[in-house]
Amino acid sequence: MHPVTYIGRKLLPREKRYAIIEREFLAIVWAVGKLSCYLLGDAFYIETDSKPLTPLPERTTIGQRQEMALVADALQATVGASEPWPDDVLLYQQYKAEQITLPDCTQCLAVEAFLRMCGLRFNVKCKTNAEEMSPSGKVPFIQAGPYLVSEFEPVVGFVARKGFSLSRDMSDTDRSEMRAYMSMLENILGNAELYMAWFNPEISNEVTKPRYGCSYPWPLNWVLAWKKQRAMIALLTANDWASKTVEEVTEEVHTCCLALSEKLDKKKYFFGDSPTELDALVYGHLYTLLTTKLPGGPFTSVIREFQNLAEFCKRVDSAYFSD
């Protein structure tokens, strides 16, 4: 290793009044901003001998690593907030009609609904290899300027740093309830979708695997689909879902829908008259489950039991997806 460049600058008069620790943060943030053209799109290390950084809150036990996470957060916040929402944001996903699998489809729809609810400009771009292009290996992901952000929660965080949020005016209690229901959706419906799509032999052989492999030539379409299935089954096993029967999974989905239905009650959206992140996620899951035609029709009848949930899906569809 050898030095490539040396940079430095004088402190401004107001910066001279910073505490040492703030100056150190300033140095890191400034340096990364200055060198961002070399650093963007790559993982990098920041070396510091700063002992005074240690007594910052929450980092008393773990030291350096957390420190870096804190710096990374600060960087993302400062660098991200300085740029407005770009015009050419693209939402990448797989082809809806032929390729996309059930669990991926719910996630794509949820992100799309969220961006539409925020009123942000974006274009959907379908790519057969969207999964390989994504920084986390999962669809969907958005490209905004130099940033690639994938999956629902990181996108929500990214959008919030640009100054758009659906849950800013909520009370703390409401927000914690919203997070809890979002966890429930991911934990129960998300796993149930994976279970049905990849673990149920009928659906995985007839629908999921052919769709997943459709863009590859033989024999790659079989090999890749088989690899993906193996990874998904390992995930379900680790989550204790692989040991469940179809009846138990349906029961879990019923519990989840019952809870959602109770929470929604007769309101327009889950927390009053304007949508939140939870509404986007619920719409993504339920709309996909209601409209996808799969052998055996899992869960569709379960969801149809709850009148208000079906109406909710229609309402969001007409309000945000009418074009």
Added chain:
Amino acid sequence: MASEKMKLEVWKGDWGLPSVDPHCLAVLAYCKYSGVPIEIVKTGNPWKSPTGNFPVLRHKGEAYCKVTDIFSYLRKEHWGSDFELTTKQSADVVAFSALLEEKLLPALLHLWWMDDKTFVDVTRPWYARAIPFPLSLFLPGRTQRKAELRVNLTKGGDYISETETETKIYKEAKECLNLLSHKLGEKQYMFGRLPSSLDALVFGYLAPLLKAPLPNNQLYNHLIQCDNLCRVVNDVLVTFFPADLREMEEKQKKEQQKAKTNSSDNSEFPNRRRNMILAGLFALSAMAAYAWSSGLIQIQITDLDSASSHNKSANSRRGQVTVGGGDGPS
């Protein structure tokens, strides 16, 4: 009502907790909240458990191993306080239970089983002591592999590094603690004055965080700032599990006494001094013996009186001790 008594097998307790395992604690708390007539077996031998882990609830020849299964079985037998909840509150119970499982459980698994220092210093020794011999060789390792698999597959992946995963799960866990704290507010329990199955779960997850002496416990620092959560955990421990607290106090007292007697042993100077004197004497005599045997010291004893009476004219010699150099007596 059940004719046969229910039997609940859980991991042994320590550090003032009735059990060390979050799931066992949750089931225990649920039973205590509603006063279920149940026989509790605290053990370290999972030989007979169908999954090789605890808790296990046995009733009428059936065994239930998962917390959700145990809760729903107890509910079916009309035990528990969830009946008092409105349907909305029941929905909240489902949602927050999922939140705990998704956000807090990975951090707990990481803390106990994947943090190298904690695993070597606390977790493995504890389970090795609790589990009888042949099982103790592979059960902790198996549980660790399971925990690693779960955390890595659900939170990590090929695309992010291990440290990033770690940062992510602890961040999520801290957020989860904040959310729980907001939800609890100033109330006695999550839904007012009666504890629900959600309170049991929360207690199960938080009590070991608060009480176990883990070396790398970064969640502890965060948890003690959420006053209301700490208050609930301590209240539940005092109200429902006073025996375990007493046990710990007695244990601490015993240890203190032991420490006291140890320290008084150390301060017993007479013995020490005697030993030092004895050692000094021994060293001295050994040196003297060496000096005598090598001829540095000569001891000649002559009877002065008889010698003088035998021949006075002979060159007179006295009983003398001569100490000299290497060249012998002068």
